[in-house]
Amino acid sequence: MSDDVIRxxxxxxxxxxxxxxxxxxxxxALHELILDLYSEYHVKxxxxxxxxxxxxxxRVxxxxxxxxxxxxxxxGLIDYFNNLFSPLPEVDDGLVRCYCVSDSGAKDIPAGIVYLSRAALGKWVLDAGIEPPDFILSTNAGEGAEKDKRWSEFKEQELGTISKIMNGLVDLIKEVDKAHRxxxxxxxGRKRAEKIKIHASRLNNPPRKNFDMYSALISFAEDAEVDIPTDHQTLRKYMRAQSKSNRSA
Structure with missing residues (x-):
């Protein structure tokens, strides 16, 4: 089984x-993540x-x-994680309720034979507009920290990327100032200025928990016509931004 696949x-x-x-x-934490995905994909x-x-x-x-x-x-997934952190005596917390098409009925199956792809789950979370946990994006959760490079080891291309991000952020600050002053x-021009104000406000006051700051920043830069890296993983690697709720914890 690859590092990407986990039971x-x-x-x-x-x-x-x-x-x-x-x-x-x-x-x-995982129960809350699945609830957020439920709200986005099932409800919306x-x-x-x-x-x-x-x-x-x-299979086993x-x-x-x-x-x-x-x-x-x-x-089924919501109940599974709920039973783990809030167990009930009459409920087996090692089972997951699903639907067996072959037998035309609901079944409780062992969680040990349910598998997931970290990469696919990470993309699914991102597509929902939610910032995924580092654990999900890591191909090897136990060794994720080893993948971080020290500043002294950055190559010229990486330093160029950092410079581009910093210059882009400064340009965004200037655009916000212009929109107000x-x-x-x-x-x-008025519509453009209003969009810029809205983007700046969302960064300062995230509309929901697990707000995806990187995607919001990319959208902000596009509307403000500011040159900044538009790859979510690049911004995440160099910025390590945190949500407002995480900073206050």
Whole structure:
């Protein structure tokens, strides 16, 4: 099994180990993440089934697809993590409720034969406009810190990227100042200035928990016509920005 693929039953222990948190804290954090995804994909986009390339039912001892066809739903994952941090005596917290297409009925299956792809889950979270945890983006959660390079080892290309980000941020500050101090007279200019003000306000007052600051910054730069790296992973690597809620914790 590759570093990218992990069993659902191993997700909470590895998450807890990566963040030096308790299993209860880890299961709660993952429960909240799935709830956010539920709100975006199920409630807003009306998607019913969790994509099978992200979570799927495999086999005992292997991540190959089960010979039977299964469908996983948000509620099954939500209940699974909820049972881990808030267990009930009559509920087996090692099972996940899903729908077996082959048997035409709901089934509780062991979490150890449910698998997920970290890369696919990370992209899914990003596409929802949510900032994914470092643990999800890491190809090897236990060794994620080893992938960070020291400043002294940066190559010329990396220093150029940092310079571009810094210059872009300074240009954004200038555009925000212009939007407030130099009201445009034409309709196009007024709309542009209003967009810039809205973007700046969202960065200072995130509209929701797990706000994706990097995507918001890219959108901000595009509307302000400022040259800044437009790759989410590049900004994440060099900026390490935190949400307002994380800073106050």
């Amino acid at each position: 659902l039953s191993d997700l909470v222990p590895e998450y807890a180990r990566h963040y030096k948190a308790s299993p209860q804290e880890a299961s709660y 986009r009306e998607e019913m089934v969790v994509p099978h390339h992200i979570f799927w039912v495999g 001892g292997g991540s190959q697809l089960s010979t039977k066809s299964y469908k996983l739903f948000f509620n 130099e009201p445009p007279t034409d309709s196009f």
